[in-house]
Amino acid sequence: MSSEFIKKYSLTFYFVLTYLIMIVTVILRLFWGLDFIIYWFFSVWNPTIAALITSWLIGGWTEVKILLKGFLKWKVGYKWYLAAFLLMIAPLIFSGIYLLLGGSAPGPVTGLTFPLFLFYLLTTLLSGPLSEEAGWRGFALPRLESKFSALASSLVLGLIWGCWHIPLYFVETRIPFYIFIFLNLVISILITWGYNNTKGSLIIAVLFHFCFNFNGAFITGYLGLLPQMIFYIGGGIMIGVYLILVLIYFGPNKLSRKPDSEMPFVITN
Numbered sequence: 429m430s431s432e433f434i435k436k437y438s439l440t441f442y443f444v445l446t447y448l449i450m451i452v453t454v455i456l457r458l459f460w461g462l463d464f465i466i467y468w469f470f471s472v473w474n475p476t477i478a479a480l481i482t483s484w485l486i487g488g489w490t491e492v493k494i495l496l497k498g499f500l501k502w503k504v505g506y507k508w509y510l511a512a513f514l515l516m517i518a519p520l521i522f523s524g525i526y527l528l529l530g531g532s533a534p535g536p537v538t539g540l541t542f543p544l545f546l547f548y549l550l551t552t553l554l555s556g557p558l559s560e561e562a563g564w565r566g567f568a569l570p571r572l573e574s575k576f577s578a579l580a581s582s583l584v585l586g587l588i589w590g591c592w593h594i595p596l597y598f599v600e601t602r603i604p605f606y607i608f609i610f611l612n613l614v615i616s617i618l619i620t621w622g623y624n625n626t627k628g629s630l631i632i633a634v635l636f637h638f639c640f641n642f643n644g645a646f647i648t649g650y651l652g653l654l655p656q657m658i659f660y661i662g663g664g665i666m667i668g669v670y671l672i673l674v675l676i677y678f679g680p681n682k683l684s685r686k687p688d689s690e691m692p693f694v695i696t697n
Contacts (some may be wrong), residue, residue: 435486439571442482443588446563449474454595471596472555475563483567498566498630498692508622508632514670515618516639522662523653534652545650552645557637564589565623565633570693578620579680586616603644607660614667615640621674621683628692 434441453470456462470477483491527533564585572581590612596602615637622632648659678684682691 431485431487434482438482438486439568442478442563442567445478445481446475447592449478450592450595454599457599467599468555473559475560475592477563479563479567495562495566496630498562498628498633501627501629502631504626504629504632508626508629509635511622512632512635512639514639515636515667516642518666518670519643519647519659519663520653522666523647526654526658526662531654531658533654534648536651537649540650548645548650552641553634553638556641557634561619561630561633561637565619566628566630569620569623570628573620573624573691573693574695577681578624578683579617579675582617582620582683583613585620586613589616603656611640611667614671617671617683618667618674621678624682624684624691625678625686627690 449470453462453467453474457464457467457471479495480492483495487494523533568585568588569581572585576584587609590609593602593608593612594605597605602608618640619633619636622636623629626632643659643663647653648656654662674683682688684691688695
């Protein structure tokens, strides 16, 4: 398979490789008892692994450096950090109000200590946000946006990204898929919004992803601040309003009011 062929069909090649690594990893875990650490690494890091492999096959170190340069873009303005943290702060405020009004909650998991809390924060960062964004946003999103609108690209990527998790349901206990895929589509749009307005900052993409994952991992998980159903209803309304405001103000075409020259992709159609 030539580099020109892979370059021509780079996006398809990337998605197929990502799914292939995930499926093989889960099969090895289920039927051959693959070591958990190896399973964890290849199941959560494979979007980045596939992006690195595809980039290398397309153009060697030059393409790999282009892929990873988004991690150097941290001077993007405080408002984009705030936009990401709002995904964490708003549910925490909602949880506080709920508890102050006398709502009942599961409470923290047994034996939760501050060092353990920090460890869970680290694993939450590594298991998705940091391990996936170079692939989904750094590699796939700009290629989708070169042909389609930002909203359409986000929905396509969100669907592919969400379905990529399906094999994990055979190994792990996860939230119902119909809830998960809806949330995945929403956060996909919001990450695109942050990514497009920061000239392709993968740091912002990781932060959006992490703050979103924090809610399920901590607010209804380790900290037990809200019952799941209350969180789904209240959180769904809040993130829905957030998304609508973003779409109205920034528009679905680029999810940005910046000129085309400042977008992290080149429109080719």
